[in-house]
């Protein structure tokens with residue numbers, strides 16, 4: 089019996105060293121947090137805060153792009169797009185005064201405005217063709233700019249099926265899905281929260297569009313999908329409502345011809 093326990097301990101320790109060598113942290117299991125139990129945490133490369141593309145050029149080039157080149161996206165590009173969506177721009181250690189204690193305060197102001205700085209949006213990434221990131225579904229964690237692995241299954245086709253089989257979703261190298269947690273905002277704003285959360289999706293989406301343009305990556309905001317099906321494909325918790333889908337892929341050449 090003692091030998092078996094010793095063997096199990098050695099096995100767990102070896103697993104820990106393998107994860108450490110790969111730069112993958114094992115998050116400690118949290119009671120009641122079904123989604124994060126034992127999830128792998130993948131640190132993302134630090135985002136850049138400068139580029140050679142002016143904001144005016146990105147705004148002028150922005151178009152909804154539904155067809156992409158076959159090239160993979162890099163993990164640095166994914167890092168940049170997720171930062172643009174919901175990354176930190178300034179530390180804020182304490183949560184706002186009216187913060188729903190049911191949720192964890194992440195610790196910073198973010199790239200997109202949010203009513204009361206309550207940040208109700210959760211960002212998921214479906215990776216399909218990303219260099220340096222295995223296929224699967226991940227949740228973006230702003231507090232340490234990392235990804236938490238939810239499943240290793242490629243869900244792009246299932247997600248497309250939940251959204252009228254839109255080909256942009258199936259063909260994308262990666263896909264961002266935004267899910268709103270109304271309770272985080274309604275704790276302070278009551279019924280007004282619904283409006284606020286919907287406004288926030290638009291702000292976040294525009295950041296992703298513009299950051300994409302600066303990187304030569306196309307996207308489109310997709311609102312036509314069956315909520316229940318998207319929720320089921322991504323195994324979203326009860327309090328998260330899918331609000332927008334944004335497929336991502338390298339721009340096909342004709343798309344950049346608008347404003348060379």
Ligand SMILES: Cc1cc2nc3c(=O)[nH]c(=O)nc-3n(C[C@H](O)[C@H](O)[C@H](O)COP(=O)(O)O)c2cc1C
Pocket residue numbers: 150151152153154254256308309310311312313
């Ligand atoms: C709320 C909303 C929902 C949308 N839903 C879809 C969609 O389901 N599928 C799609 O291909 N485009 C969708 N779009 C993108 C619009 O079709 C697109 O923004 C519009 O044609 C204008 O083109 P532009 O974005 O290139 O300026 C949506 C846009 C918004 C704002």
